[in-house]
Each structure stands twice: as C-alpha cells, then as structure tokens.
Amino acid sequence: MKKWMIWILSLCLFLSYLLWLMNVDVKKGAAEYEQNHPPVQTSFYNGKASILNDGKSFYSSLTADVENASQSVSIHFFIIRDDEVTRPFFSLLQRKAEEGVDIRLSVDAIGSDMKGRTIEGLKASGVKFLKSRSVKPEHVFYRLHHRNHRRIIVIDDAITYIGGFNLGKEYIGKDPDLGYWRDYHLRIEGGVAREASLQFDRDWKEDGGKAKQLTEGKSTIRSGDSQYSLLFSTGGDLEGRMIDWIDDAEESLIVATPYFIPTDSLMHSLKRAISRGVDVRILVPDDTDAWFTKPPGYKIEKELLEAGASVYLYEKGFFHGKVMIIDHQWADLGTANWDPRSLFLNDESNCIIKGKKATELEQLVLKDMEDGRRLSFKDFERIPLWQKGLQYTPKWVFRYF
DSSP states (O other): OOHHHHHHHHHHHHHHHHHHHHHHHHHHHHHHHHHHSOOEEOOOEEEEEEEEEEHHHHHHHHHHHHHHOSSEEEEEESOBOOSTTHHHHHHHHHHHHHTTOEEEEEEETTTOOOOHHHHHHHHHTTOEEEEESOOOSTTHHHHHHOOBOOOEEEETTTEEEEESOOBSGGGGTOOTTTOSEEEEEEEEEETHHHHHHHHHHHHHHHTTOOOOOOOOOSOOOSSOSEEEEEEEEESTHHHHHHHHHHHHOSSEEEEEOSOBOOOHHHHHHHHHHHHTTOEEEEEEESSOSOGGGHHHHHHHHHHHHHHTOEEEEEOSSEEOOOEEEETTTEEEEESOOBSHHHHHTSEEEEEEEEEHHHHHHHHHHHHHHHTEEEOOGGGGGGSOHHHHHHTTSOGGGGGGO
C-alpha cells in the first residue's frame, strides 16, 4: 500500500476516533449539567410589551432604556461584535457606570469577538464584565459546544428584553451578504423583569461573578396588554415541551425559525397535528448565514409538504426570528432554534405570551410570509447535486455546528 494511502487511512481513523470521543464526552457532560440545571419556567405576569422586529428599532429602544436607567443594567448577549455599531453603545455603558449605575455585561465566551482593549476600557470605567461558559478541562468537548445562547437584558429590575437580536452591524442590515435582517425581540415592562434578573444572576454567579441585591423595580404594571412567562432551558426538556405544545394545537400552528432541523420526535408531532386537521405553516429563510443547515432541511420540508403543511421562504433578507404561535391564542418567542444545538446543548431563553400580544405577533409573522414565497415540489428539482447528497447528513452532527 502506498504511503499516501496509509496516511489518508490513518487520518480518517484518527478523525473518526476523535468524533466518537467528542460525542461520548458531550453526551456525558450534558447529562451531568442538566441534572444540576433543570429548566426554569416562571409564573405568568401581567405586563406591557413591545414587539421589536427591526434592528434599528431594537437598538433605539435599548439605547433609550439604558440612557434612562437609574439603578442597574444587566446585559447578556450570545454575540457582541466590536464594530462601528457597538462602539457607541460601549461608550454609553461606560458613561452610565461612571454616573454610578451598576452595569453588568456578559457575553458568550466563544460567540463574541470583542477586542481585549475594548473590554479593558469598559472595566476601567466601572463596567462589570464576564465571559460566559468558558471552556474548562473537565468534559472539554461538552464545554466547547455548550454555549450560553440566551439574550437577557434587565433595566432597573423593571424592564426586560428577550428575543433573537444580538449586537453588531449585521443586525441592522449592514452586512452586504445577508442584507436586511428580520428578527423578533420583546421589550416587557412588569414583574417578569424580576424573574429575568434572577436568571441573569444565576448565570452570572456560575460564570464567576457576584450576584447583586434585587431591587423593587420601578414598574407599576398591574393589568398590561397580555401575560408573560419566561422559560430558561439547557437542553433535554425543551424538546418535550415543544412536543406537548404541538400536540395541544387544535386549529393552527405557525413555526418561524432560521434553522429548521427538527428531531424525529418533533417531526412525528408535526405530522400528527396535520393529520388531525391543524393548519401547520413553517417560515424559514431563503438565504442563510449558515449554509450547512440548509441541505438537511430540504428532506424535512418535502416530508412536511407531502403531509399537508405549508412552507414559506422569507425573501426580503435574512430571517432570524424564533417564534411559535398556537391556535391564535398564545405564542413562544425567544432564542431557541429548531435544531439540535438549541434542543440539547445551549442555554436558551424564551417567553410564553398569552393574550392580545400573541395576536399582534401572529399578524407580523403572517406579513413576513407575504414577503416570501410558498415552497413547492418543483423547488426540490432545482437543488444542486452536492446539496442533495448532504440532505442525508445524520441530525446528531448538527449539534456541533
């Protein structure tokens, strides 16, 4: 056997062993972590909310709330860029810290790319800064893949933000490859903000920080426009909850997500809903920021079309919202995608909405469907050959991308 053949075979064997070792470590690490970090769902609180589905309106609202903060600002994002969009926001945080406001800023240790000098400048101004879920030797592969995908913002323990936006120029449509960015975020005033603050504290302490003393908050919301409950999860239980939600649907189900790689159990649940007459509609982006997530979705989307679902491709730009709306009555909006990473590995933050705000959310998502096109069987005939082959990639692989 030629040397190059031996070398290639050896490399393949090594990579196969490494993949096996990683998979074993991730499963074991996830089981241990989930045992000590069960999902947390809060009670329902009356509240007043705004739905923010445009990056500029999200940044404008967030900046105004930070500007008006008098006691504390707690912020965690999965991704924070270090660019011309975020630098003015960093300056605002520095100024508020110098004014005496307690500013805590957390970013995922791998997801964000803030420069060292930026971080040091924030700290020098009094901003408390942490990197979340740093990689450690024990269960190193699990630690590498377990990311804090949440977005939690709490202003004066009275206002909270939950949703899909991160901080960076692409989120206001300044990435020439992705173009316009559609996402969904909630700004909520009410008692639920204190629950968000408690979860931020839990994460902050786990990442090495000191919890702050919870204040009374300035919110006086007693009735509000709807009711809100927060759901914080780390793998495992999230899939089961989603199945229960789908199984409870009687009339309609809308799923909007940027990455659509549901598990077999979720697929069975969707098909059961269709078979009992539920109007199932799926919205996914036509173009994506993660090309490798598209091919496995083709086979799934075709199966759902054959079962009787409607699938829409968003064409106005890139769609990044994570939304479920059931029976026109209640909705789920947050950070969890329909993919193995969100279902089994990442820390996620979602909000369950009951009332008029769920109806408003549904109308906005239906408008997004109008800004796209309905998928047909002919579309599958135009899939490039190399992508057709990738349709059959095992779903567990996508836990790691």
